[in-house]
Each structure stands twice: as C-alpha cells, then as structure tokens.
Amino acid sequence: MEIRRLSYFVRIAEDGSLTRAAGMIRVAQSALSRQMRLLEEELGVTLFERTARGMRLTGDGERLHSSVAAPLRELELAIQGIRSGASRGVAHLALGLPSSVAELTGHSLALQLRSAFPNIRFRLIEGPTGGLGDWLARGMIDFAVLEEVSRNDLLNEQKLLSLPFMLVGPPGTKTPSGSSVDIEKALALPLIVPSHHLGVRAAINDAAHRSGVRLDIQMEADSTRLIQELVQSGVGYALLPERYVMEAVDNGDLRGWAISGPVLALDILFASRKASERAGWQFASVVEFIARMAADALRVTPNTCLSMQHHPQIHDD
Secondary structure, eight states: OOHHHHHHHHHHHHHTOHHHHHHHHTOOHHHHHHHHHHHHHHHTSOOEEEETTEEEEOHHHHHHHHHHHHHHHHHHHHHHHHHHHHHOOOEEEEEEEOHHHHHHHHHHHHHHHHHHOTTEEEEEEEOOHHHHHHHHHTTSOSEEEESSOOOOTTEEEEEEEEEEEEEEEOTTOOOSOSSEEEHHHHHHSEEEEOSSSSTHHHHHHHHHHHHTOOOEEEEEOSOHHHHHHHHHTTSOBEEEEHHHHHHHHHTTSSEEEEEESSOOEEEEEEEEEGGGGGGOTTHHHHHHHHHHHHHHHHSOOTTOOOGGGTSOOOOOO
16 A cells, blocks of 8 residues: 555545645645545545535544554654755644634744744644644644643643633623632632633633532633633623733733632643654754743743733722
C-alpha cells in the first residue's frame, strides 16, 4: 500500500471535500478520486460517503483515519527534518489554540513565530480544548495550548500557568457589594457558562460540587466574547479567568469582583505528541518558544485594574 495514497485519504478526511483536498495538494480531482477508489478496493471497504456537501467518513473510514493520521504526520515531520537540515527547505507545522486564547494571543504569537522561524510555515487553528487534544493525538495538529489536562498517554504536557477567575457583571450593578465576593455567593448567582464541560466549565462545575452549590444557569455560550456581551446586556453574571475579561473590566464595559475563599483557577497547558520529539531539527526549539510566548502573553500584569477602580465600592445597608 502506498503511503502517498494514505496521505491523500487523510487530507480528504480532514478537509471533508475532494475538491478542497485536490486544491491543497495540487492533484487533479479525477486522479485523487481514482486513488481513493483504489484504496477502497485494496482494503475491501467503503471509506467515504459521497454527499452533496462533500465527503463524509464511514465507520471504517473513521477507524482507518484514527489509526494512520498520527503515524503519517510523524513520517512527514521526519522527512521535513532531514530536508530542512540539508537545504533549509520550508517545513509545515500546525498549532491549535482555544478561541479565548487565540483572541488574546493569536495575532502576536503568529508574528513572533514568523520572525523566529522563517523556514517554517505555521497554521493556527482554533477549537475547543477537547477537540484540540483529540486532533493533536491523531496527528491533525502538531502542538496545542489546552485549558485542561488531556489525560492522553500519547501527549507530553507542560503546565504554563494558572489563571485566577473573577466574577463579572453588568457595568454599574450594585450587587454584590464591595470589590470581592465569596466563591459560594458567586456560584449561587444567575450565571452564563460555556456549554462544553471542559476547561472553564469544568472548573466552575468542580467548584460548585466542592461548595455544595446548585448552579443557576441562565444561558450557555461557548464564545468568551459572547458571554461578555450577554453579561453586559444584563442576562446574568459570569465566572471567567481574569485574563480573559480584564480589558472589558478595565474599560468599564463590565464590573468585576475578585474571588475570595478557595482558589478558583484555570490551568493552561502546552501539549505536543511524544512521538514528534524524535523529529529532532527545530521541533524542540519551536516547542520551547511557543510555550514561553504563550505563557508571557497570558500572564496577568501587575497593573491590571479591577472594576472597583472604575466604580466606587458600594455597601449594603
């Protein structure tokens, strides 16, 4: 079985379109379609369902993709390593970022990577933490910043930092009073939370379980920006990492409260595949560079202003 044919299969599976894959790898669509028919004949199974919207993997296709994507990526990295060492050819690497992290760091990180590694072409991909960990293990991306430990034995993970949470509410709201709020009182407020139970939502759920508080969820939204807009509109409050909302709080668009009591924080990790470390060449340097730059960009600076600097402290009578 030709490795090239398997690579074509992985490309089509990830793009979900024969036309798009043909354009990406610069192979005629008819030739690519023929290669897939040959692969299906060789395996004796149907790998794709051809639909009006593109190519969708069958059960057998899913199993093949999960088995070959990561090994093929490691082979590509090894070949890139040999070529770049001999001729300084262009290598290709993909970095996955949660949307909240991409919004804060994506632009500056892209520019820094482009400057530090001119012989590497990077792709920056946004996705939820759970999806990023899965894509990384399957070889669809090469590195990822995660908002939760993946618990995947195929990955190496290093903790970059912990981001403390804060409570945010509509600007000018008088409740809670003061500049900080106890964690149990914050959890009992009407909240807007992410829908997927990883990262931010997992931290909130764990805190509620430890405190014995039943969450009063007004709405679920996965976009940090949308959550902030909903809070600003008075739909509810939100518990989010301070770094994610500090700009809105500093600008007076939201009111913020520090959290007192047991620590509520979100661990940020940087992950790569263990097998990729054997690629050598610049891989280790890229890992170290991205981890350092991401941590620096997410670290809360000493001059961070809480909303109490925009709003006088209010005390209940």
